[in-house]
Amino acid sequence: xxxxxxxxxxxxxxxxxxxxxxxxxxxxxxxxxxxxxxxxxxxxxxxxxxxxxxxxxxxxxxxxxxxxxxxxxxxxxxxxxxxxxxxxxxxxxxxxxxxxxxxxxxxxxxxxxxxxxxxxxxxxxxxxxxxxxxxxxxxxxxxxxxxxxxxxxxxxxxxxxxxxxxxxxxxxxxxxxxxxxxxxxxxxxxxxxxxxxxxxxxxxxxxxxxxxxxxxxxxxxxxxxxxxxxxxxxxxxxxxxxxxxxxxxxxxxxxxxx
Amino acid sequence: xxxxxxxxxxxxxxxxxxxxxxxxxxxxxxxxxxxxxxxxxxxxxxxxxxxxxxxxxxxxxxxxxxxxxxxxxxxxxxxxxxxxxxxxxxxxxxxxxxxxxxxxxxxxxxxxxxxxxxxxxxxxxxxxxxxxxxxxxxxxxxxxxxxxxxxxxxxxxxxxxxxxxxxxxxxxxxxxxxxxxxxxxxxxxxxxxxxxxxxxxxxxxxxxxxxxxxxxxxxxxxxxxxxxxxxxxxxxxxxxxxxxxxxxxxxxxxxxxx
DNA sequence: GAGCTTATCGCACACTGTACGAGAGGGGCC
DNA sequence: GGCCCCTCTCGTACAGTGTGCGATAAGCTC
Numbered sequence: 001x002x003x004x005x006x007x008x009x010x011x012x013x014x015x016x017x018x019x020x021x022x023x024x025x026x027x028x029x030x031x032x033x034x035x036x037x038x039x040x041x042x043x044x045x046x047x048x049x050x051x052x053x054x055x056x057x058x059x060x061x062x063x064x065x066x067x068x069x070x071x072x073x074x075x076x077x078x079x080x081x082x083x084x085x086x087x088x089x090x091x092x093x094x095x096x097x098x099x100x101x102x103x104x105x106x107x108x109x110x111x112x113x114x115x116x117x118x119x120x121x122x123x124x125x126x127x128x129x130x131x132x133x134x135x136x137x138x139x140x141x142x143x144x145x146x147x148x149x150x151x152x153x154x155x156x157x158x159x160x161x162x163x164x165x166x167x168x169x170x171x172x173x174x175x176x177x178x179x180x181x182x183x184x185x186x187x188x189x190x191x192x193x194x195x196x197x198x199x200x201x202x203x204x205x206x207x208x209x210x211x212x213x214x215x216x217x218x219x220x221x222x223x224x225x226x227x228x229x230x231x232x233x234x235x236x237x238x239x240x241x242x243x244x245x246x247x248x249x250x251x252x253x254x255x256x257x258x
Numbered sequence: 259x260x261x262x263x264x265x266x267x268x269x270x271x272x273x274x275x276x277x278x279x280x281x282x283x284x285x286x287x288x289x290x291x292x293x294x295x296x297x298x299x300x301x302x303x304x305x306x307x308x309x310x311x312x313x314x315x316x317x318x319x320x321x322x323x324x325x326x327x328x329x330x331x332x333x334x335x336x337x338x339x340x341x342x343x344x345x346x347x348x349x350x351x352x353x354x355x356x357x358x359x360x361x362x363x364x365x366x367x368x369x370x371x372x373x374x375x376x377x378x379x380x381x382x383x384x385x386x387x388x389x390x391x392x393x394x395x396x397x398x399x400x401x402x403x404x405x406x407x408x409x410x411x412x413x414x415x416x417x418x419x420x421x422x423x424x425x426x427x428x429x430x431x432x433x434x435x436x437x438x439x440x441x442x443x444x445x446x447x448x449x450x451x452x453x454x455x456x457x458x459x460x461x462x463x464x465x466x467x468x469x470x471x472x473x474x475x476x477x478x479x480x481x482x483x484x485x486x487x488x489x490x491x492x493x494x495x496x497x498x499x500x501x502x503x504x505x506x507x508x509x510x511x512x513x514x515x516x
Numbered sequence: 517g518a519g520c521t522t523a524t525c526g527c528a529c530a531c532t533g534t535a536c537g538a539g540a541g542g543g544g545c546c
Numbered sequence: 547g548g549c550c551c552c553t554c555t556c557g558t559a560c561a562g563t564g565t566g567c568g569a570t571a572a573g574c575t576c
Contacts, residue, residue: 019441021459022455022456022459122387125386125387126384126385126387126388127384128433128434128437129380129383129384129432129433129436129437129440130384130437130440131437131440131441132434132437132438132441133437134456134459136463136466139463139466139467139470140466140467142467142470143466143467143468143469143470146469146470146473147469147470150469150473155473155477156476156477157477157479157482157487157490157491158494159473159477160473160477160479160487160491161490161491161494161495162494162498164431164434164491164495165427165431165491165494165495165498165499167430167434168426168427168429168430168431168433168434168495169423169426169427169430170430171426171429171430171433171434172425172426172427172428172429172430172431172433173422173423173426173430174387175386175387175426175429175430175433176386176390176422176425176426176429178387179386179387179388179389179390179391180390182387182388182389183277183389183390197280198280198392201279201280201392205394205397208394208397208398208401209397209398209400209401210401211401211404211405211408212397212400212401212404212405215404215408215413215417215418218414219413219414219415219417219418221415221418224415229415229418232415232419233415233418233419233422233423236416236419236420236423237419237422237423237426237499239502240420240423240499240502240503240505240506241423241495241498241499241502242502243501243502243505243506244497244498244499244500244501244502244505245498247498247501247502247505248498248501
């Protein structure tokens with residue numbers, strides 16, 4: 001494993017980030033019993049079912065009825081495979097064309113889509129910080145968001161910032177939510193059981209964190225339904241965010257140039 | 259490797275998430291030449307220097323002048339070590355006590371601190387989605403945030419939602435930013451060189467993403483200084499968010515009960 | 517047929533996390 | 547002193563990892 005010692009394959013030049021997207025695809029005239037798309041889809045299935053640790057090239061190979069190293073013909077290495085998988089997941093995100101709804105509704109739909117895609121495939125979250133995602137599906141998302149926010153009245157760098165903050169909210173919320181869901185799944189416990197487990201620990205730390213402790217005892221977040229709380233928390237943040245963007249728009253009416 | 263087959267150490271019961279925080283610490287009366295804190299700090303150094311792939315138990319051991327398996331006395335397994343490392347990093351985040359500033363300024367400082375801690379230690383980002391972070395430093399952060407937002411006028415679940423959205427913004431922004439910075443670092447290229455590499459790819463995808471393409475050519479995000487753009491993008495989002503929260507406060511004046 | 521390209525695969529290497537059990541060293545008891 | 551026990555360190559071993567390399571096979575063009 002270790003740091004890559006430099007690929008020796010001349011056809012795969014490591015331009016920016018060694019990213020898949022920037023090099024020409026493989027020519028193809030042989031007898032392909034394996035295809036890149038097939039590989040990526042199978043990888044996603046494995047990752048969904050067993051998390052990041054569940055994907056190994058050997059397991060993926062046998063799942064496809066192929067030798068492990070056969071995959072390396074279609075995919076430069078595991079990192080690249082993961083990049084492809086991430087973009088594939090981004091392809092699931094539905095973003096409405098503008099005109100179908102208000103920009104505010106459109107932005108909500110987009111963020112919701114992003115959030116739920118990330119929650120369907122939580123392993124993506126841990127990969128987002130590694131490479132910039134500039135696959136075709138990521139680009140399509142960008143296109144739709146630009147369209148949406150342009151119509152809304154954003155332009156220039158503010159446009160990019162607005163789309164970025166929407167994305168950040170989806171990613172950040174999904175991160176926190178995935179952390180909780182993963183713990184629930186891993187332990188197989190119910191929320192109530194977890195709450196009971198954590199209680200004594202929180203009790204012990206109470207004196208050091210008096211305000212939190214007070215809030216916890218008054219509001220009792222651990223008594224509530226986690227699905228509802230998480231959803232509500234995400235939605236609350238989204239609304240505040242959109243309020244803030246709307247406010248900015250009101251104060252900065254569209255100057256048509258950048 | 260594989261899924262853990264259940265620890266046989268009776269003193270380390272796997273309650274919630276198998277999390278470190280919920281089990282009693284080791285008794286200690288021997289001749290410790292190694293300590294948990296020392297291990298965690300060394301792990302952080304390795305991770306900072308070489309990223310997630312740079313940390314292996316063996317390397318960590320030799321860095322500490324110890325055998326690899328000696329570490330397992332102080333730390334149940336690698337996952338737990340990472341959990342400890344994450345909390346240690348969260349300990350770097352400075353959150354002002356309320357009264358020192360307005361809640362809005364306090365919240366900004368907190369989010370800034372979170373963001374910069376994540377950017378100093380980008381490997382943390384990939385770990386946040388795996389376990390809920392409830393180490394003492396995470397709790398301290400929670401305490402401060404609750405204090406801050408309570409004074410601001412939030413209460414009940416809205417309080418938790420408000421802190422969550424602030425966190426989400428910091429995490430989400432840091433994720434996007436870390437992705438870019440990691441690519442720059444990995445390739446050793448300047449932003450300008452990267453822009454030139456990506457250009458033809460974007461050009462090729464232009465026809466499919468006309469609005470994005472138009473925006474890109476008018477605004478030229480790739481021509482700008484990335485440090486400034488990223489900082490600005492984060493700050494823009496934060497301001498919109500705080501605006502939104504302030505607006506909510508104005509419309510929902512503090513009912514003192516939950 | 518020859519020759520070239522595309523694609524698959526077995527083997528090997530360096531490396532991983534960590535279970536296991538053997539040991540060293542010190543403290544408390546008789 | 548002698549004894550035991552508890553804390554801590556470490557060597558060895560095992561199953562499993564990503565992937566470089568070279569040997570194949572299968573199809574296309576001449």
